Amino acid sequence: MGRTHNNISNLPKSKSHCLGPAGSAAQVKAGIAALAGRWKIEILFALMSHDGPCRYSMLERDIDGISQKMLAQQLRELERDGLIFRQIYPEIPPKVEYSLSESGSALREPLRALKILGQTLQQQDNDKAQEAEK
Known part of the structure; x- marks a missing residue:
């Protein structure tokens, strides 16, 4: 007879790790961490609202209240996490465009669901x- 403080599961040993703290929960936390940041959700929605790639200045115009420093920092983090692409064109003046990566595009439906929530x-x-006012 098992004790209540022991991990008891009806799942096979090979699958029980997926649902535990080292499995699904940890993976969800990693996904949320990639979206954590004051402006990342706004940046992703701004990129989703355009049909194609966006220039830095377009994003800056679309997101009220964001500073240039913060926009640059958040874009770097989103690129590092693989949610957006940064395309640099070798011309004078330099031209840089941002677009959603495949992982970033996959966030469309989950972000819409969170919006509805x-x-x-x-x-x-x-x-x-x-x-309460009544």
Whole structure:
């Protein structure tokens, strides 16, 4: 008879590691860490809203309140994590374009689902606030 403090699972040993802290949970944490950052979600949505690649200045215009330093830093991190591509054209003046990578494009549906969740939560908060005012 197993004790409650022991890990007990009906899954075969070969599959139990996938669901534990070293498996799926750790992988989700790594994915969330790649999106963590004050402006990364806004940058990804800005890139998703354009049909093709975006110039730095386009992104700067699309994202209200972001500084040039922060935009450059967040773009470097997104590129490092493989969510966007940075294409440099060897011309004078230099031309740089950013676009979603395959991994970045794969985030379209999950980010839309999170947007819907956020809208639902905001509506619930608004409803509670209205009820409290009554």
